Amino acid sequence: MNTPPRDLLAKMFAAAVNAAQPEHCIPPFLPEPPRGRTVVIGAGKASAAMAQALERHWPGELTGLVVTRYGYAVPCERIEIVEAAHPVPDDAGLAAAGRLLDTVRGLTPDDLVICLISGGGSALLPLPGRGVSLEDKQAINRALLTSGATIAEMNCVRRHLSAIKGGRLAAACHPARVVNLLISDVPGDNPMDIASGPTVADPTTCADALEIVRRYGIELPDGARRLLESGAGETIKPGDQRLERVTTHLVATPQMALEAAAAVAAEAGLPALILGDSIEGEARDVGKVMAGIALQIKNRSQPVAPPCVLLSGGETTVTVRGQGRGGRNVEFLLSLAVALNGAPGIHAVAGDTDGVDGQEEIAGAFIAPDTLSRAWAAGIRPRDRLDDNDGHGFFEALGDALITGPTLTNVNDFRAILLT
Known part of the structure; x- marks a missing residue:
């Protein structure tokens, strides 16, 4: 040596690091262009670079919106790149999450949604569930980050306090076809734990989230506790018809x-x-x-x-x-x-x-x-x-x-x- x-x-x-660069790992997984519109959405630290790689290799028209961490934006011509805070969310992430949901509303079966998800998306999509404020999400995120909880445990709690994670973003795309291109940052490469799984089904429950909160002694604001205890924070489960046209690819892994x-x-x-x-x-x-x-x-x-x-x-x-x-x-x-x-x-x-x-x-x-x-x-x-x-x-x-x-x-x- x-x-x-x-x-x-x-x-x-x-x-x-180079093995996981989007320019290398995105092109092999791009689908055929649809008869209708192609809409690109995404969130994560790599999502802007993923969007840039997609633009370079996409043969047809497309539009879209992607949110990434401050300092992680790269130039794109047709896909809008928005920056927000990580690991503790901010107002920019809150606004971007709401816009992502608006972007995919009203699509048809002829349309295609390409979803670019990578690690960091949990904090970058902080759209709270009913009765939960952004300040609540920030406090819970800080507590989780220093609690010793695993990433899977943290994301279980995040999914059930969210209005966009846990398959909800994919459900909003229905009846369009959805192709998920994921860069995994989680042990085991489980799609539901990558950015808290906004476009995949989630088999975990509000009861699971409550048990994790109890296990690590995390104080929940009243609105967050009510959301979990009432079951109103349940996510989109496997077998839901709105996810029938969702395909998921892991394009880069540890x-x-x-x-x-x-x-x-x-x-x-x-x-x-x-x-x-x-x-x-x-x-x-x-x-x-x-x-x-x-x-x-x-x-x-x-x-x-x-x-x-x-x-x-x-x-x-x-x-x-x-x-x-x-x-x-x-x-x-x-x-x-x-x-x-x-x-x-x-x-x-x-x-x-x-x-x-x-x-x-x-x-x-x-x-x-x-x-x-x-x-x-x-x-x-x-x-x-x-x-x-x-x-x-x-x-x-x-x-x-x-x-x-x-x-x-x-x-x-x-x-x-x-x-x-």
Whole structure:
């Protein structure tokens, strides 16, 4: 291996992101143009880039509206791009969600709706259900983000407090044909969890959402509690006739990103072990487990001998109890570094493929065998920073943050541990 470890890790991260770029993954899934109108709708961090790719390759007329995160817009000629806030929703997202519903009303069986959905759409489509305000949604979102709930649990609650998620947007398209093109950012690639499933059926219930709220001790405003307890927040269920003409394609997934990174490792002469594309749990716990695996390889050559690369994806969680800013990738890395305790020959990168770890404009970070020693030399106590959920502050102070800017895609978290 001639490439410096950090450079090789950065190259693998870039390959993972590139594999999920809309320009590569949208064209193979485009349907035939319809007899009637083609209307494009969408939401998510990658949705604007998806819309641009669609425009470049679509042979006929089309119109549409897509909402993406602030800073993630790209130029489109026929599809309007609107920006809104993520991860906590704002008025711009509220207005855009209402406009999306208006865009698909009054369509005919001859019309086609192409729906471009990617991660981040939950916050970008914050149209509340009856009796729930935007302020209520914002407070619930903040509570969910710091509760330790999984993404599937968070999205279950969001779907049942929404007037657009949980299949409601697809029902509004009826009787037009709907083709969903999804970029997955969720463990397991379940379409109902990607942006809380605005255009797919949802088998979960209001009772499920109430149980999740109870489990994590989340305070619900009165209107939100009434919506769930009355059952008025029920979503569109499997078998609903309004969804009979809906087709769904996963155009990019975390597994595809991991395979692209594995190819980079192979080019460098290194075997790559993909440990899983849907790993969940507390980020610090996953860091300890990965450290144990890495040390077994380093010390005992089991289950493989070094040099090698360990790859994984998924979405961990951070239960924020300290004064830090959270960030699941930096928390994972700080926990990994503490558990490795400076073991020689082990380097790692972890980052969110959308370029934003938690609520920070930072994708993630790098660690090396000297990470802890450099921190101590600078008067920084790694374990204290971990206890304070201050991974971002820790890696910024060392100059080891991974900053990409908006990547215009999102296939969840990427982790690579390099053993030399």
